[in-house]
Amino acid sequence: MTNQTTNASKECSKFQQQLPEFFDSEVSMSDQPHLKTCANCSALVRDLEYIAVQAKLLLPIHDPSPVVWQNIQSVLTKNLHNDEQKS
Amino acid sequence: MKNTLRTTDANAPAAPVQPLTTEARPVQQHQRRNPPIAGELTAISQAQQGDGAAFEILYNMHKRRVYSLCLRMLGNVAEAEDLTQEAFLQLHRKISTFRGDSAFSTWLHRMAVNVVLMHLRKKGLQLVSLEETLEPTQEDGPRKDFGTRDLTLSGSIDRVTLERAVEELPPGYRMVFVLHDVEGYEHNEIAGMLQCSIGNSKSQLHKARMRLRSLLRQNMGGRAGA
Numbered sequence: 477m478t479n480q481t482t483n484a485s486k487e488c489s490k491f492q493q494q495l496p497e498f499f500d501s502e503v504s505m506s507d508q509p510h511l512k513t514c515a516n517c518s519a520l521v522r523d524l525e526y527i528a529v530q531a532k533l534l535l536p537i538h539d540p541s542p543v544v545w546q547n548i549q550s551v552l553t554k555n556l557h558n559d560e561q562k563s
Numbered sequence: 564m565k566n567t568l569r570t571t572d573a574n575a576p577a578a579p580v581q582p583l584t585t586e587a588r589p590v591q592q593h594q595r596r597n598p599p600i601a602g603e604l605t606a607i608s609q610a611q612q613g614d615g616a617a618f619e620i621l622y623n624m625h626k627r628r629v630y631s632l633c634l635r636m637l638g639n640v641a642e643a644e645d646l647t648q649e650a651f652l653q654l655h656r657k658i659s660t661f662r663g664d665s666a667f668s669t670w671l672h673r674m675a676v677n678v679v680l681m682h683l684r685k686k687g688l689q690l691v692s693l694e695e696t697l698e699p700t701q702e703d704g705p706r707k708d709f710g711t712r713d714l715t716l717s718g719s720i721d722r723v724t725l726e727r728a729v730e731e732l733p734p735g736y737r738m739v740f741v742l743h744d745v746e747g748y749e750h751n752e753i754a755g756m757l758q759c760s761i762g763n764s765k766s767q768l769h770k771a772r773m774r775l776r777s778l779l780r781q782n783m784g785g786r787a788g789a
């Protein structure tokens with residue numbers, strides 16, 4: 477029993493170590509043999525895929541404060557004056 | 564389940580030496596997510612001729628995206644505003660060099676990313692930790708006795724929760740996560756930006772997602788216990 481558990485967690489370690497590559501490969505996750513037998517790693521993969529999908533839905537929601545444009549404008553005006561003085 | 568996490572081959576050579584034409588290049592994910600805005604082309608060409616009002620139009624079209632990008636990368640409002648300003652000043656200086664090889668937003672966002680990275684390098688922040696190896700599941704991963712199946716994230720997180728969890732990521736993790744998963748850059752592009760290897764970018768992204776999972780699950784646990 478103990479031996480079996482150790483083997484199983486070894487399999488999990490091995491699988492999880494390769495995960496970054498698996499996510500980025502052409503091979504579909506569902507074809508990974510380990511996932512057919514391991515509920516823990518399946519749940520892990522589902523979660524990580526879910527996070528990546530949700531991240532794509534994060535839209536820009538904040539506008540910068542109006543001060544940002546005011547600062548940009550004042551720098552541009554100053555630059556313009558400097559250019560005029562030079563020429 | 565189909566692997567949905569990738570779109571193009573990140574192992575492709577980083578910089579194919581080819582003339583850059585819009586048609587011949589594969590449409591990057593980043594570009595697809597940033598379709599051209601009505602009136603943008605006119606504003607660009609007017610701003611290129613020094614029209615201040617047109618530049619202001621461009622600012623208003625793009626300020627939200629650029630600011631959000633800076634804010635997510637930096638996690639700090641004051642710095643994000645400073646660097647948004649810096650990015651648009653740089654845009655003003657360089658807009659005459661924009662040739663339309665890529666979408667304007669792609670070009671501008673890349674400029675903003677570079678401004679942020681330059682700033683972080685000046686501050687001496689190590690963007691990608693090279694020594695850290697990917698330790699499988701000490702605290703982040705599933706444990707056998709944990710009843711993982713009952714605690715799947717799927718369907719449980721809203722944007723605000725995810726946004727908050729992203730803010731909690733360590734800077735190096737957050738950077739790669741924002742660039743890849745939120746902004747849609749490929750690993751080879753990120754490797755170029757962060758001056759690290761593609762493998763490093765992949766492992767950093769993985770660690771970021773693992774950390775997020777752990778943060779989000781804590782959040783779920785907290786809610787369930789409350």
Ligand SMILES: [Zn+2]
Binds near residue numbers: 489491516
């Ligand atoms: Zn497993």
